[in-house]
Amino acid sequence: MSVENVMARIAELHQGLVPPSTLAPTTTGGTQFASLLSDQTASATATLDPSATAATATTAATGATAATGTAQTAGQRALAFAEQEVGQAEQPPGSNDSPRIAEYRTATAGSGIGPWCAYFVSWAAKQAGAPLGEAGQGFGSVSAVASWAQRTGRWNPAASGQPPQAGDLIVWGGQHIGIVESVDADGKIHTVEGNSSNMVTRRTHDASGDGATGYVRLG
Incomplete structure (x- = not known):
């Protein structure tokens, strides 16, 4: 076996002994996912928040009253x-x-x-x-x-x-x-x-x- 082959084999064995590094999400992918998660959470919170629902209903009722006017005798x-x-x-x-x-x-x-x-x-x-x-x-x-x-x-x-x-x-x-x-x-x-x-x-x-x-x- 030539010296070059021996050196190549040693390099392969050395690489095999190094533990694989932990993979991290790419910056772009991680940012997109976080943004999507944030948007969906905010949407769900607004839907489930009773105070937000009540405020919307009050605004609609006020608009309806303004449109129809005060009841007459x-x-x-x-x-x-x-x-x-x-x-x-x-x-x-x-x-x-x-x-x-x-x-x-x-x-x-x-x-x-x-x-x-x-x-x-x-x-x-x-x-x-x-x-x-x-x-x-x-x-x-x-x-x-x-x-x-x-x-x-x-x-x-x-x-x-x-x-x-x-x-x-x-x-x-x-x-x-x-x-x-x-x-x-x-x-x-x-x-x-x-x-x-x-x-x-x-x-x-x-x-x-x-x-x-x-x-x-x-x-």
């Missing part, structure tokens, strides 16, 4: 319908009639052409889902509206001194009726009234309602 809904009718007039003036006024009469059982302020509020209340009368029949006379309100606990006499709210019906004896639109800080009462100067119009009254006898709370 029956009176406020009736007022909204009444406000849309401002300017509707008798055709011809003094006839107590027009195609639109005929529509108001459909909210009252047994109605006919005649003074229509009570027909108007009956129509607005029915559109709002709160028809007047025990059977939702509506009323063609102001006194009938007041009597129903007194029977059912909806009546607020003007003498009580308790101011009306937007959406309340405002009553003048057995003569006339309208819907309260707003009340000023000084007590002035703004209304929407049918059959006022032969049309649906806005009026402003003093704190007494210019002699109003009472108010009806629709709900």
Whole structure:
């Protein structure tokens, strides 16, 4: 055996006696795995964290409330319908009639052409889902509206001194009726009234309602 072969064999034997080194993950591979593990852990924590879930639900609920707005009373809904009718007039003036006024009469059982302020509020209340009368029949006379309100606990006499709210019906004896639109800080009462100067119009009254006898709370 030549000297070169002997030296090569010695080198092989020496290499075989050295223990293999511990393998370490490559920098790139280790970094990618750690990053992936961190992302998945964070995702799982967010899903399982009840405080995070509650915060998300609260935000969604707040957004839904903002989108739908504050719930309205029956009176406020009736007022909204009444406000849309401002300017509707008798055709011809003094006839107590027009195609639109005929529509108001459909909210009252047994109605006919005649003074229509009570027909108007009956129509607005029915559109709002709160028809007047025990059977939702509506009323063609102001006194009938007041009597129903007194029977059912909806009546607020003007003498009580308790101011009306937007959406309340405002009553003048057995003569006339309208819907309260707003009340000023000084007590002035703004209304929407049918059959006022032969049309649906806005009026402003003093704190007494210019002699109003009472108010009806629709709900």
